Amino acid sequence: MATALTSLCIVCDTVISHSRRMGSGLSGHPFADYRGRRSKDSAPIDAQDRRDERPRTGRGPPENGQSGAAGLDDLELADFPVTGRGARTLRRFKQGERILTIPGDSLWTVEHAYADPILGPVLRSTQPPLSVEDTLAVYLLFVRSRESGYEGPRSHVAALPARYSSSIFFAEDELEVCAGTSLYTITKQVNQRIKDDYRGLLMRVLGLHPDLFPLDQFTIEDYKWALCTFWSRAMDFVLPNGKALRVLAPFADMLNHSPEVKQCHAYDPLSGNLSVLAGKDYEVGDQISIFYGSIPNNRLLRLYGFVISDNPNDSYDLVLSTHPMAPFFEQKQKLWASAGLNSTSTISLTLTNPLPKNILQYLRIQRLDESDLIAIALQKLNINKKISNSKEVEVLQRTASVEIGEKESRAFVSRGAEREGEGFVIATGAMRKLRKGFCAVNVVREV
Ligand SMILES: C[S@@+](CC[C@H](N)C(=O)[O-])C[C@H]1O[C@@H](n2cnc3c(N)ncnc32)[C@H](O)[C@@H]1O
Numbered sequence: 001m002a003t004a005l006t007s008l009c010i011v012c013d014t015v016i017s018h019s020r021r022m023g024s025g026l027s028g029h030p031f032a033d034y035r036g037r038r039s040k041d042s043a044p045i046d047a048q049d050r051r052d053e054r055p056r057t058g059r060g061p062p063e064n065g066q067s068g069a070a071g072l073d074d075l076e077l078a079d080f081p082v083t084g085r086g087a088r089t090l091r092r093f094k095q096g097e098r099i100l101t102i103p104g105d106s107l108w109t110v111e112h113a114y115a116d117p118i119l120g121p122v123l124r125s126t127q128p129p130l131s132v133e134d135t136l137a138v139y140l141l142f143v144r145s146r147e148s149g150y151e152g153p154r155s156h157v158a159a160l161p162a163r164y165s166s167s168i169f170f171a172e173d174e175l176e177v178c179a180g181t182s183l184y185t186i187t188k189q190v191n192q193r194i195k196d197d198y199r200g201l202l203m204r205v206l207g208l209h210p211d212l213f214p215l216d217q218f219t220i221e222d223y224k225w226a227l228c229t230f231w232s233r234a235m236d237f238v239l240p241n242g243k244a245l246r247v248l249a250p251f252a253d254m255l256n257h258s259p260e261v262k263q264c265h266a267y268d269p270l271s272g273n274l275s276v277l278a279g280k281d282y283e284v285g286d287q288i289s290i291f292y293g294s295i296p297n298n299r300l301l302r303l304y305g306f307v308i309s310d311n312p313n314d315s316y317d318l319v320l321s322t323h324p325m326a327p328f329f330e331q332k333q334k335l336w337a338s339a340g341l342n343s344t345s346t347i348s349l350t351l352t353n354p355l356p357k358n359i360l361q362y363l364r365i366q367r368l369d370e371s372d373l374i375a376i377a378l379q380k381l382n383i384n385k386k387i388s389n390s391k392e393v394e395v396l397q398r399t400a401s402v403e404i405g406e407k408e409s410r411a412f413v414s415r416g417a418e419r420e421g422e423g424f425v426i427a428t429g430a431m432r433k434l435r436k437g438f439c440a441v442n443v444v445r446e447v
Pocket residue numbers: 008009010011012013014015082083084085086161232233253254255256257258304305306307
C-alpha cells in the first residue's frame with residue numbers, strides 16, 4: 001500500500017440490479033447481470049426487490065474505454081447479515097494476495113473533475129477554487145445529471161445507495177435523542193456548515209450556470225447525498241510528496257469494514273491505480289473486507305452511518321472553548337496555537353487515555369492571569385508544565401468536575417462568574433463509559 005487510507009463505508013440502503021459477478025469492465029453497468037448465490041449467511045441481491053430503491057441518478061460521465069480492472073471476476077455482490085451489501089469471494093485468497101485493482105482512469109478524483117471537458121472550465125474559472133469536498137460533490141452531481149455520455153461513471157452512480165443513514169440525515173427529533181453527545185454537537189455544526197457551503201456553491205457556481213447545473217438536480221438534499229457518498233465510500237491517502245488524495249473507486253467502494261483486518265487497500269502513485277489486497281486468508285464464500293480505520297462510534301455514525309458494538313476505539317470528543325471576550329484572549333490564543341491547539345479545541349477522551357495531556361495544556365493556558373502571562377513573555381514560565389500548585393488544582397478541578405455533568409444532559413463546566421465564557425462542553429452519554437477513567441482524575445486531584 002502506498003500510503004494511508006482513511007475512510008470508507010456507508011449505509012446500505014443498497015441498490016443493485018442483476019449481476020452475476022462484480023463485472024469485468026468498468027464501462028456499462030458493472031452489476032448488470034448479477035445473479036449471486038445463496039450461502040448460509042449471505043443472500044444474493046435481488047434486483048427486482050431493489051429496483052425502486054435506486055437513486056434517481058445516472059446519466060453518466062466519460063467513457064472509460066478499456067477498464068483494465070483486475071479481479072472483478074472473482075467477486076460477487078451479496079447481502080450480508082450485519083454489514084448489508086458487500087463483496088463475496090468466489091475463490092480462496094491467501095493474506096497479502098491481490099484481490100482487486102481499479103485503474104486510475106476509473107477513479108473519481110479532483111484531478112478528473114478538472115480534466116472534464118465540460119465541468120473543468122467552470123471549476124478552473126471559480127476563484128478561489130472550491131474545496132475538495134465541494135469539487136467532488138459537484139462532479140458527482142454533474143455526472144448524475146448528464147443526459148448522455150459518461151457511461152462508465154454513470155453505471156457506478158446507478159449502483160450507489162439512494163439514501164444514507166449518517167447523522168446529517170437524522171430528523172430533528174431523532175437528533176434530539178442524541179442531545180448531550182458529541183455526535184449531537186458536531187452534527188449540528190456540520191448541518192449549519194452544509195447550509196452555508198451550499199449557499200456559497202449556489203452563488204459562486206451552480207446559480208451561474210443553470211444550463212450545466214439544473215437546480216432541481218442540485219438541491220441541498222442532493223448536495224448532502226453527494227457529500228455523504230464521499231464521506232462513506234471514498235478513500236484518503238497521503239502521497240509521497242505529502243499531498244492528500246481523496247479517491248472514490250468503483251467496486252472497491254462496495255467493501256465493508258472489518259476490524260479483523262489491517263489496512264489492505266493502497267494507491268500506487270506511479271500507476272495511479274488503486275488495489276485491494278487480502279487482509280487475511282479467505283475461503284470461497286467469505287465476505288471480503290477492508291479496514292476503514294480505528295474510528296470511534298460517534299464518527300462512524302456521523303460519516304458512515306453505522307456503529308460497532310463494544311467498539312474498542314470508542315471515545316468522547318471533548319470540546320474545550322473560550323469566549324473571545326475572556327481576559328487576555330489574544331495572548332492565550334497565541335499560546336494555544338504554539339501548543340498545537342485552538343481557542344476551540346476538540347480532544348478525544350478514551351478509556352485508555354481519559355485525560356490527554358493536551359487537555360491540561362489547554363486549561364493551563366486558559367487559567368493564566370496577567371502576571372503569569374508576563375512571566376511567560378520573560379520565559380520564566382513554561383506552559384507545558386504546571387504553573388503553580390494552586391493553578392494546577394484549579395485546572396484539575398475543572399477536569400474532574402466533568403462528573404458533575406453526568407446528572408445533566410449537557411453541562412457547561414467551569415463557567416465561573418469571574419471567568420465568563422471559559423469552560424468546556426460535556427455530554428452525558430459518553431461520560432458514563434468514561435466515568436471509570438475519570439475516577440483516576442479525582443485521585444490526582446486529591447493527591
Ligand atoms: C463503503 S460502504 C460498503 C458497501 C455498502 N455496504 C454498499 O452497499 O454500498 C459502507 C457501508 O456498509 C455498511 N457497513 C460497512 N461495514 C460495516 C460494518 N462493519 N457493520 C455494519 N455496517 C457496515 C454501512 O452501512 C456502511 O455505511
